Amino acid sequence: xxxxxxxxxxxxxxxxxxxxxxxxxxxxxxxxxxxxxxxxxxxxxxxxxxxxxxxxxxxxxxxxxxxxxxxxxxxxxxxxxxxxxxxxxxxxxxxxxxxxxxxxxxxxxxxxxxxxxxxxxxxxxxxxxxxxxxxxxxxxxxxxxxxxxxxxxxxxxxxxxxxxxxxxxxxxxxxxxxxxxxxxxxxxxxxxxxxxxxxxxxxxxxxxxxxxxxxxxxxxxxxxxxxxxxxxxxxxxxxxxxxxxxxxxxxxxxxxxxxxxxxxxxxxxxxxxxxx
Amino acid sequence: xxxxxxxxxxxxxxxxxxxxxxxxxxxxxxxxxxxxxxxxxxxxxxxxxxxxxxxxxxxxxxxxxxxxxxxxxxxxxxxxxxxxxxxxxxxxxxxxxxxxxxxxxxxxxxxxxxxxxxxxxxxxxxxxxxxxxxxxxxxxxxxxxxxxxxxxxxxxxxxxxxxxxxxxxxxxxxxxxxxxxxxxxxxxxxxxxxxxxxxxxxxxxxxxxxxxxxxxxxxxxxxxxxxxxxxxxxxxxxxxxxxxxxxxxxxxxxxxxxxxxxxxxxxxxxxxxxxxxxxxxxxxxxxxxxxxxxxxxxxxxxxxxxxxxxxxxxxxxxxxxx
Numbered sequence: 001x002x003x004x005x006x007x008x009x010x011x012x013x014x015x016x017x018x019x020x021x022x023x024x025x026x027x028x029x030x031x032x033x034x035x036x037x038x039x040x041x042x043x044x045x046x047x048x049x050x051x052x053x054x055x056x057x058x059x060x061x062x063x064x065x066x067x068x069x070x071x072x073x074x075x076x077x078x079x080x081x082x083x084x085x086x087x088x089x090x091x092x093x094x095x096x097x098x099x100x101x102x103x104x105x106x107x108x109x110x111x112x113x114x115x116x117x118x119x120x121x122x123x124x125x126x127x128x129x130x131x132x133x134x135x136x137x138x139x140x141x142x143x144x145x146x147x148x149x150x151x152x153x154x155x156x157x158x159x160x161x162x163x164x165x166x167x168x169x170x171x172x173x174x175x176x177x178x179x180x181x182x183x184x185x186x187x188x189x190x191x192x193x194x195x196x197x198x199x200x201x202x203x204x205x206x207x208x209x210x211x212x213x214x215x216x217x218x219x220x221x222x223x224x225x226x227x228x229x230x231x232x233x234x235x236x237x238x239x240x241x242x243x244x245x246x247x248x249x250x251x252x253x254x255x256x257x258x259x260x261x262x263x264x265x266x267x268x269x270x271x272x273x274x275x276x
Numbered sequence: 277x278x279x280x281x282x283x284x285x286x287x288x289x290x291x292x293x294x295x296x297x298x299x300x301x302x303x304x305x306x307x308x309x310x311x312x313x314x315x316x317x318x319x320x321x322x323x324x325x326x327x328x329x330x331x332x333x334x335x336x337x338x339x340x341x342x343x344x345x346x347x348x349x350x351x352x353x354x355x356x357x358x359x360x361x362x363x364x365x366x367x368x369x370x371x372x373x374x375x376x377x378x379x380x381x382x383x384x385x386x387x388x389x390x391x392x393x394x395x396x397x398x399x400x401x402x403x404x405x406x407x408x409x410x411x412x413x414x415x416x417x418x419x420x421x422x423x424x425x426x427x428x429x430x431x432x433x434x435x436x437x438x439x440x441x442x443x444x445x446x447x448x449x450x451x452x453x454x455x456x457x458x459x460x461x462x463x464x465x466x467x468x469x470x471x472x473x474x475x476x477x478x479x480x481x482x483x484x485x486x487x488x489x490x491x492x493x494x495x496x497x498x499x500x501x502x503x504x505x506x507x508x509x510x511x512x513x514x515x516x517x518x519x520x521x522x523x524x525x526x527x528x529x530x531x532x533x534x535x536x537x538x539x540x541x542x543x544x545x546x547x548x549x550x551x552x553x554x555x556x557x558x559x560x561x562x563x564x565x566x567x568x569x570x571x572x573x574x575x576x577x578x579x580x581x582x583x584x585x586x587x588x589x590x591x592x593x594x595x596x597x598x
Contacts, residue, residue: 009394016391017408020470023423024411026434030426039432041440089319096316108317115324122527122572123331125559126338130331146327149320180312209416211530212552216560229418233425234538240426247419254414262407269410269471270478 027251030244038240054245063242065235067221071228072249078144078224079207085148086203087196094157095188099165100180109158115151124216131217138219147207153199160195161188198268201261205254225250332576339569349566356570366571368546369554370578372457376532376550377525377582379461385517387469392476393502406477409470420463421534428459428535450536456548463531468524472517479513480506511591518590519583526579527552551575 030037033048058068096102097109127146128137136142165188173187189196214224220231232246258265339356342349360366391409395402412420427434428449436446449459483506491501507514529552532542540557542549549557555575559568 009397009399012390013394013399013405016387016469017405019466020408020411023420023427023466024415026427027419027423038426039429039437041437043434043437089323093317093320096313100313100316102310102313105313108321112320115328122555122576123328123335125555125565125568125572126331126334127327128559129334129338129565130327146323149323151320151324154317154320179308180316184316205414209418211416211418212556216556226416226418229416229422230534230538233418233422233534237537240432243422244426247422251415251419254416258407258411258414262410263403266403266406266410266474269474270481 024251027244027248030241031248033241035239035241050241051245054241055249057242058245058249063232063236063246065220066228066231066246067223068225068228068232068246068249070221071223071225074140074143074223075208075225076253077140079204081144082147082207083200083203086150086153087200089149090153090157090199091161091189091192091196092184093154094159095161095165095184095192097154097158098161099167099170099188112151112154116155124213127213128216137217138222140222142217143210143214143224146213147210150203153203156199157192157195161192164191164195194264195268197261198264198271201257201265201268204257208254335569335572338565339573341566343564343566343569345563352566356567357574359567360570360574365546365549366551366554369542369549369551372453372532372542372546372548373526373528373550373552375453375457376461376464376528376548377522379457380464380528381518381521381525383461384465384469385472385514385521387465388472388476388517389507391469391473392480393506395473395477396480406474409473411470412467413471415467417467417530418534420467421531424459424463424466424531425535425537450543451547453547456532456535456543460528460532460535460548463535464525464528468521472521475513475517476510479510483509515587515590518586522583522586523579526575526582529553529556551578 026043029044029047031054032051033044034050034053037044037048057063058066093112097105097112131137131142136145169187169191170183173183178186209226210224211226211230214227215230218224218227220227223231229243229246229250232243236242340351340353342352342355395405395409399405426432428436430436430446430448430450433449435449436444440446447455449455487505487509488501491505496504528550532548532550533540533553536543536548540549540553540561542553551571552575555568555571558564558571
């Protein structure tokens with residue numbers, strides 16, 4: 001009885017594991033093959049040897065309209081700048097909200113929480129008009145500057161700082177004559193590092209994957225990587241291996257992050273959930 | 277260092293007047309103590325005001341004007357909104373969005389609940405399962421849409437291939453509302469189930485063991501324990517995921533867009549055009565900024581209403597008892 005119950009558990013889990021991972025595996029398989037295999041029944045389930053050729057085509061004249069290399073570089077720059085900025089400003093503000101006393105603290109914290117409910121995406125029409133005023137259409141900073149801070153980040157770091165930074169440590173540093181910023185640099189940031197790592201992971205992923213806004217403000221010749229992908233999917237939608245190779249390359253940086261930091265990601269999501 | 281700064285209590289209310297000499301150093305100290313919190317939080321508020329709050333307010337203003345590519349055509353009051361109320365394409369998009377939301381959220385959260393309950397048992401290779409269910413979240417929406425778009429292809433897709441094996445005729449997934457909704461919703465389900473499962477799992481692990489022991493003593497079986505102990509106690513996590521799914525669902529854009537090869541009208545009969553796509557179409561294809569802004573505000577209001585309603589419903593969730 002107990003034994004049968006257990007095999008049902010494992011069966012269900014293995015099925016969900018396969019369903020979770022299969023589309024990613026399929027992405028890899030198609031990217032390593034040629035267009036002939038599309039639609040074969042039964043479908044090919046082992047990788048082929050065409051990946052190099054497909055990558056050459058992706059960056060060559062075959063897929064010119066997608067500007068894929070440009071998209072990769074742009075997304076790299078945008079994701080790194082946004083991540084660094086969000087982590088820094090969120091840690092700073094999170095520390096202030098958790099550990100410093102100042103007038104209006106609670107009201108301002110509630111304001112931060114309220115802004116989390118505001119779907120920034122819905123403001124893209126006027127945001128676009130702002131960009132026109134600034135002359136930033138089709139400029140990379142248009143997909144960076146509006147995202148340099150994040151309400152979610154401030155909230156996350158505040159929750160983290162509350163637990164991770166002992167008050168006695170702050171008081172001791174104060175007695176030693178530390179300025180508040182010195183306190184932040186020397187005492188607080190080391191303690192915040194694990195939380196900051198999780199926030200950084202989330203931010204990097206979100207920026208790398210951002211789609212609607214780049215589509216609105218950038219042009220096809222200066223895209224982000226997701227924009228490039230949509231160009232591939234629109235202009236070459238019959239050339240599946242090309243689309244899949246692009247998708248694979250665009251996913252690799254995230255998969256690397258996932259393999260290196262998957263554990264932290266799991267515990268980050270679970271930590272945040274317990275607190276919220 | 278410590279000799280210069282007199283030891284003072286860290287969190288005091290402003291020092292009593294005349295207590296300390298107004299030297300430059302102590303003025304700096306006072307600023308450091310009372311001013312730096314504001315300096316620390318200022319970047320967030322300044323940038324958010326510019327790129328988050330201002331656009332939202334400005335959207336409301338633009339939505340009251342006839343504003344298109346030729347420029348600002350002046351104040352039209354609620355004209356854009358009344359036009360919206362009589363616009364069948366808009367209501368079609370609302371219907372699609374709500375239908376997709378239900379199809380994408382209900383199975384997703386139920387599956388997440390089951391997976392979390394299973395992962396909460398003492399099983400082998402726990403981390404591997406956790407990582408595996410989370411893998412979809414690192415994939416970009418565009419990537420999901422491209423891979424699933426191929427899997428749902430009419431002639432060459434694997435889904436039809438498998439259905440063909442059991443004798444089902446090839447389905448043109450894009451052709452009808454029902455089939456396209458199922459296809460698009462499955463992308464959302466695939467991407468978010470594992471994430472929600474981990475959130476539930478975390479909440480479940482915080483439940484004290486002795487509650488289950490007590491329930492067991494009362495003769496409650498596994499299913500009954502799940503309904504009467506687990507579900508009520510993870511209610512905050514349930515509310516959180518429902519609200520987050522609502523916000524995401526009302527803004528659904530990329531999956532249906534790429535499912536239709538980048539066509540912002542969502543199929544030849546607009547069978548899977550969402551409100552976000554309709555806003556994009558009106559603003560950036562027809563360049564009707566005033567009308568697009570009215571749609572944006574309507575979506576915002578819809579999101580808030582749906583979020584509050586869903587939060588209230590899930591807050592009332594009780595396990596079988598009481």
